[in-house]
Amino acid sequence: MRHKSYSQTRPSPWQYVVLAGLAVLFVYPIWWAISSSLKPANDIVRSPLSFSPGSLTLDNYRAMLDDVPLGTGFLNTLLVVAVKGTLTMCLCPLAGYAFAKYRFPGRNLLFGILMLTLMLPTLVLIIPLLLQMSQLGWVNTYQALILPGSIDAFSIFWMRQTIAAVPDELLDAGRVDGAGELRIFARIVVPVIRPGIAALGVLTVMNIYNDFVWPVVAVNDESHQTLQVVLSTLAQNVTGNRIGADFSTVWxxxxxxxxxxxxxxxxxxxxxQRHFINGILAGSVKG
Incomplete structure (x- = not known):
């Protein structure tokens, strides 16, 4: 009997060259930003592409920490990421599970309305949300930073598509054994969709961490500002707090x-990154 041997195609040297070039292309801006932040301010403008280990200094970091409350921004962002991310990761998978595995009147209509909200630009929702926060008395509060957007359409859609691939036979087996619906979700569904949950977690943290538009509108109190809002006011604080601050100092x-x-x-x-990539690819390849 003849057996076919299957072997993975080994990448060619040119592929390694292309990948190395792409890696350098993406990593270089990060290296330049970090290395330039350790240079004297005047050297950043005078010779932006040069780098001398002998001229390393932390003066830019000391001056920056004196000019802006970066620590407060980090703590506020950490709080918002922790609470808002927890709400997203707990409630959106449950909503996705309901849309994927339950049959109830109006399910398709509700899911269609949910998908329509993805077409609305964020700027369209800002004024209604701000008016709602004002009526609730939540302007300049953590509630305004955390609750809006904690349950979002994309996360529900992501979980619905991921959970839809879970065989119904597994759920039926759990019901036969007498398990409740929440136990079935926690003990059967969650372990199967773990890569998808991990990918959603990374996306959720990055979206909340990088969010700027809503925090800058919802709060104007410095004690509640998130990191991105603090960074946006840095140049103004530098020039306002220091007489004679020039372009190089700001940079x-x-x-x-x-x-x-x-x-x-x-x-x-x-x-x-391994969990994120596995989650992105989950369901794209059928075994």
């Missing part, structure tokens, strides 16, 4: 603040 502190803000997202993606 040095902007690069220092941007480098610090970049590190959490970069670290998150490096640690969870």
């Amino acid at each position: 040095g502190e902007l690069l220092a603040a941007g480098s610090l803000a970049l590190l959490p997202v970069l670290l998150l993606f490096v640690l969870l």
Whole structure:
């Protein structure tokens, strides 16, 4: 009996060259921003592409921390990411499970309306949301930063598509064994869709962390400002707090603040990139 041998096609040297070139293309801006933030402010403008280890300094970071409440921005962002992300990761999978595995009157209509909300630009929703927050007395509060958008259409759609691939026989087996619906979801569905949940978690954290439009509208109190709002006011604070602050000073502190803000997202993606990629590919290849 003849057996066919299957072997993976090995990448050619040219493919490695192309991948290496792309890696350099994407990594270089990050390296330039971090290395430039460690240079004297005047050197950033005078010789932006040069780098000398002997001239490394933390002056830009010290000056930036004196000019803007970056620590407050980090703490506020951490709080919003933790609470809002938890709400998204708990409620959106449950909603997706209901749309994927339950048959109830109006299901398709509700899901269609949910999909229509994805077509609405964020700017269209800002004024109605701001009026609602004002009526509730939530302007300049953490509730305004956390609750709007904590249950979003994309996350429900993502979970619905992921859970739809779970065989109904597994759920029926759990019901035969006497398990309740929540237990079936927690013990059977969640382990199967773990890659999709991990990918949704990464996307959720990055979206909340990078959100700027809604936080800058919902709060104007400095004690509630998130990191992105603090960064947007950095140039104004530098020129306002320091007499004679020039262009190079602003650039040095902007690069220092941007480098610090970049590190959490970069670290998150490096640690969870395998789960993120698996979640993106989940369901695209049938076994």
